[in-house]
Amino acid sequence: MTSPTSNPTSEPAANASPATVASGAPARTFSGIQPSGIVHLGNDLGAIRNYVRLQDEYEAIYCIVDYHALTSTHDGDVLRTRTREMAAGLLALGLDPDRCTLFVQSHRPEHTELAWLLMTVTPVSWLERTPTYKEKVAQQPDDVNHGLLTYPVLQAADIVIYKATNVPVGKDQAAHLELSREITRAFNRRYGDTFPEAQAVFTEAPVVLGTDGVRKMSKSVGNTIDILAEPDLIRRQVMSMVTDTLRIRRTDPGRPEVCNVCQLHRFFGDDYLEIQDGERTARTGCVDTKKLLADRIIRHYAPARERYLELMAHPAEIEGILETGADRLRPMAQATMDEVRAKMGLR
Numbered sequence: 001m002t003s004p005t006s007n008p009t010s011e012p013a014a015n016a017s018p019a020t021v022a023s024g025a026p027a028r029t030f031s032g033i034q035p036s037g038i039v040h041l042g043n044d045l046g047a048i049r050n051y052v053r054l055q056d057e058y059e060a061i062y063c064i065v066d067y068h069a070l071t072s073t074h075d076g077d078v079l080r081t082r083t084r085e086m087a088a089g090l091l092a093l094g095l096d097p098d099r100c101t102l103f104v105q106s107h108r109p110e111h112t113e114l115a116w117l118l119m120t121v122t123p124v125s126w127l128e129r130t131p132t133y134k135e136k137v138a139q140q141p142d143d144v145n146h147g148l149l150t151y152p153v154l155q156a157a158d159i160v161i162y163k164a165t166n167v168p169v170g171k172d173q174a175a176h177l178e179l180s181r182e183i184t185r186a187f188n189r190r191y192g193d194t195f196p197e198a199q200a201v202f203t204e205a206p207v208v209l210g211t212d213g214v215r216k217m218s219k220s221v222g223n224t225i226d227i228l229a230e231p232d233l234i235r236r237q238v239m240s241m242v243t244d245t246l247r248i249r250r251t252d253p254g255r256p257e258v259c260n261v262c263q264l265h266r267f268f269g270d271d272y273l274e275i276q277d278g279e280r281t282a283r284t285g286c287v288d289t290k291k292l293l294a295d296r297i298i299r300h301y302a303p304a305r306e307r308y309l310e311l312m313a314h315p316a317e318i319e320g321i322l323e324t325g326a327d328r329l330r331p332m333a334q335a336t337m338d339e340v341r342a343k344m345g346l347r
């Protein structure tokens with residue numbers, strides 16, 4: 001987690017995306033997102049912007065990870081609805097089924113078979129020390145199911161089944177990515193070179209803080225800005241944002257470098273320095289800066305919201321895109337499984 005005083009948006013983008021892997025195979029992008037029902041600003045600034053960009057640079061595969069979601073969501077109807085909403089959100093934000101493959105994880109059940117096989121090269125201790133596992137245990141102490149522990153192995157399977165080389169994610173996924181790489185190495189050591197080690201690809205905003213200004217923006221924390229929601233909700237969420245806690249009176253000079261609202265202005269307009277200066281000199285108040293941010297976020301995402309609503313009104317279109325995506329991936333997934341089964345002595 002980023003400390004409240006750190007600048008959430010100034011961390012450098014890490015890891016160049018390789019054009020080819022060592023073997024000369026083409027680079028392939030893969031990423032996954034949970035069907036949490038809403039797309040929030042952290043998803044977009046931290047990851048989805050890179051999904052959209054990378055679909056023009058690489059063969060790109062994007063997955064709505066409903067198997068993963070089962071570790072926390074136990075209502076079938078809710079999960080189905082959220083999966084559709086997430087698909088509509090991703091398409092609305094710029095994923096283009098002609099330039100990338102979008103599918104639902106459970107439509108390619110080879111992921112779970114591979115996860116089982118990878119579990120046999122993964123020491124339990126690696127999983128027990130994963131920070132997100134510890135967080136989830138604290139978040140849902142009455143539901144510490146086995147899926148929470150093995151979650152990162154399934155994530156590794158998602159990536160390696162397509163031999164992906166780069167994985168656009170936010171910083172919160174860095175530990176999972178590192179674990180994926182360790183699992184890949186463990187498999188390659190035991191059974192011979194099979195999978196490339198995938199690199200994380202970060203955006204300019206690898207950690208987006210939530211409206212509380214302290215914790216990472218996350219649906220489970222309840223501190224999100226829901227970018228495709230109705231404008232009134234977005235406005236309420238932005239107006240509830242915690243700014244610089246030391247700026248008590250309107251006339252107090254502010255510290256834009258620690259103010260989450262000021263930092264987010266970087267992504268919505270080219271007058272970021274002016275906005276910073278206004279806060280620092282108390283020329284502008286926090287309320288003005290928030291109102292401006294809300295207006296800009298609403299305006300920026302208005303076309304995407306329109307596309308989102310249009311897609312949600314045509315669920316068959318969404319289902320068609322997802323089915324086509326899963327079908328397109330069948331040969332690749334099955335080829336990897338054939339190779340892996342043969343190496344492990346299963347055929």
Ligand code: TYM
Binds near residue numbers: 158168
């Ligand atoms: P998930 O669904 O929590 O998040 C989806 C993507 O959004 C990024 N993100 C953020 N980035 C910056 N700031 C934030 N506040 C923020 N909140 C979310 C996440 O980093 C992520 O990139 N375990 C994954 C899903 C997954 C996956 C995979 C990812 C399953 N298999 C294989 C990559 C590769 C997850 O729960 O993401």
